[in-house]
Amino acid sequence: MIKITVRQLEAFAAIARHSNLTDAASELSLTKGALSQALQQLEQRLSTPLFDRVHPRLKLNSEGLALQPLVEEALSRLGDIEAHFDPEHIHAGQLRLGASQTIGNYLLPRLIADCSREGRLIPDIRITNTHNLCELLQAFEIDLALIEGESHLPELITEEWLEDEMLVVAAPDHPLCKQDEIHAEALAGQIWILREAHSGSREQFDRQLRPLFSHCGQIVQLNTLEAVMLTVEQGVGLSFISHLAAADRIREGKLRALPITRHFPRKLRLVWHSKKFHSAALKSFLQMCRGFGGGAE
DSSP states (O other): OOOOOOHHHHHHHHHHHSHHHHHHHHHHOOOOOHHHHHHHHHHHHHOOOEEEEETTTTEEOOOHHHHHEEEEEEEHHHHHHHTOOOOOTTTOOOSSEEOHHHHHHHHHHHHHHHHHHTTTTOOOEEOOOOHHHHHHHTTSSEEEEEEESOOOOTEEEEEEEEEEEEEEEEEETTTGOOOBBHHHHHHTOOOEEETTTTTTHHIIIIIIIISSSSSSOOEEEEEEHHHHHHHHHHSSOOOEEEEEHHHHHHTTSSSSSSOBBEEEEEEEEEETTTTTTOOHHHHHHHHHTTTTTOOOO
């Protein structure tokens, strides 16, 4: 009978996520020697290598890729067992959560507050763009992502979550703000302050807005929403951003939503890997998200 230890499974899972011994050892508070030994023992027990050694990285081979979701599930189930017998931590079990920037900055703080009030364990959180989040899900580095773009990876399951709307915004003294109604062609030749490629809002610009006018002026690319909005406030150009992100600045008069003759709705989404085991912590957080009003329009 093959005897596999929890330590060996934890070592494999950490190395699979980080693709190197240094970061994996740091996550588990082990020495690299102890971590390497645990992996070697697991590979010996299974009589197969699980990684290709491409110095300085360890890349999952086909056997490792097949094993990864099974190990992630086994570790999640162990967490559920611990949680079941710990009455003070009903929702115990660490959840690794990812969020795109609009959600991370403008919705996630409210979700975290709800977690705290209900006695749930606050998740580990990574905020980055939609493309990066989907890659993290694919590699089982996070358990769940809250995104504003679209997933293009077949391994991932997507659930529509909240409604939002994209707005064309400008500084209040921009010439276009004097008009009562603006057709899309009036946006031709304007300077645009936009997020980086693969971000949710940039995908929306490229898909929904850019095809509506004949030519685009200069694009200034920034990688945070705050930088985008502050630059627009200075009168440098226009942007195409979420109502959720711009609402406070519009109320304060720092930005103006241009009266474009059409609307640009979009969906915020919950995404997870199709082979991801839904632990008690993940089920609980998904249930909370599904009951969350959010305030997006």
